[in-house]
Amino acid sequence: NDTPYAEYQKALAMGALINLDDISMIAYLEQHASLPERICARYNPGPLLQEGNAIIGKPEEAKYGMTREQIFEAFRILQAKGVRHFGLHTMVVSNELAVQGLIHTAKMMFELAADVQKHTGITVEFIDFGGGIGLPYRPEESFVSYDELSQGIRQHFETIMKPHGLGQVQLAFECGRAITGPYGYLVTTAIHHKHIWKEYIGVDACMANLMRPGMYGAYHHISVMGKEHLPKDHIYDISGSLCENCDKFAVDRALPEIEDGDILVIHDTGAHGHSMGFNYNGKLRSAELLLQKDGKVRQIRRAETLEDLFATLDFSAL
Ligand SMILES: Cc1ncc(COP(=O)(O)O)c(C=O)c1O
Structure with missing residues (x-):
């Protein structure tokens, strides 16, 4: 988000995956570095998402990501410029203990991937759901059940992704807090x-x-x-x-x-x-x-x- 070009250049030199936070970053990246073959775009669902939470807030007030139409447009531009592999990213909840909130993120992203295919013909190859898996900071709280989470995600994967021929997608979470926080x-x-x-x-x-x-x-x-x-x-x-x-x-x-x-x-x-x-x-x-x-x-x-x-x-x- 608001990434300076020196960081893009370093990321490209390292072969790291670049996640574009805004459609204007395409021209910026071309001007100061180059477009890689494989790229990701961050989605901001805005008021489409009902359940924001206290740390990240409401998506329409968050500075991150692109709107749905901007994602379609960005992918069309990137494809025309030679980009071959596409991924989607988001992060709309933070420190979330309600497993349904996390599953909802997956559902929303699967629907977006299906729409990307419909509107642009592009097959999304990977989806990153961001971080957001909460910690039981209070003694009366408990850890998110990863079984429940993966079952919920699988259910939406079967009903949304597979029928669109998107069953080969790679899925990722960036759950730093859940891994290091309690220790x-x-x-x-x-x-x-x-x-x-x-x-x-x-x-x-x-x-x-x-x-x-x-x-x-x-x-x-x-x-x-x-x-x-x-x-x-x-x-x-x-x-x-x-x-x-x-x-x-x-x-x-x-x-x-x-x-x-x-x-x-x-x-x-x-x-x-x-x-x-x-x-x-x-x-x-x-x-x-x-x-x-x-x-x-x-x-x-x-x-x-x-x-x-x-x-x-x-x-x-x-
Ligand atoms: C894009 C992104 N990924 C991951 C994280 C880390 O999330 P977590 O709190 O689950 O470690 C953040 C934190 O705000 C983030 O903005």
Whole structure:
């Protein structure tokens, strides 16, 4: 989306698949690089899709993808310019636990592939449903059933794709969150107590380490080490030290009584955690440790230092 040409050039040099987010990208790609033989286009169904969700929002308000007519037009242009292999992509739900929402994406894309064939004569060879498989961030939630998901997709595949002779299509998901999310933890220490209109526990991590709660009010479960089985009879906001009021890992969270020095473990931070981190307010991102199968712990990323923070500044002109 809004890809600069240097990234297209790099992708082409690597032989990577290019996914065009807009019809205007055809001319842009030709001007700055070249058109590959195999290309993909991203679809935005707009108001056709009833069930948007909170993170991506309504497709008609999302910046991604092309309309249906633009996809047909783009494929016609690309075919005339020598492109031979075509794929479709979309991503209309994010962190979705309702399997029907994910199955609906597949149905919508199968119908689009059938329409592409009808309107352009082009056989779509692969369909990428994007990411979107949700995580049970809350203890009362459960993982998406992959059996149910694949059965639902198969059903639409049989009724929509096969009758159109599209049974050879390759299907893909980009489920990064579902793969890495549950296996990361942000470990932080309670360093302050504050009692004003609410009860605050100040910790030594902040939004620079994990943005999701501050950015979208996302829930991340928190355990207080050694107090897992104590009654959750205190209500706290767990806050970091950024000068942003949204710099909180939890709001009005029932937890056992927390003392300074307690270690808090924030769950499911293996996706959109460290990788979304930033240096606002001069904050330094933490080290990352890998818990190995043999129980040993290995540092796989060192903590940032003040030198790192100033490394890109050029003081010679001062
Ligand atoms: C195109 C695309 N694919 C995949 C993902 C990752 O999805 P997930 O949250 O399921 O890892 C995103 C994230 O926004 C995305 O925009």
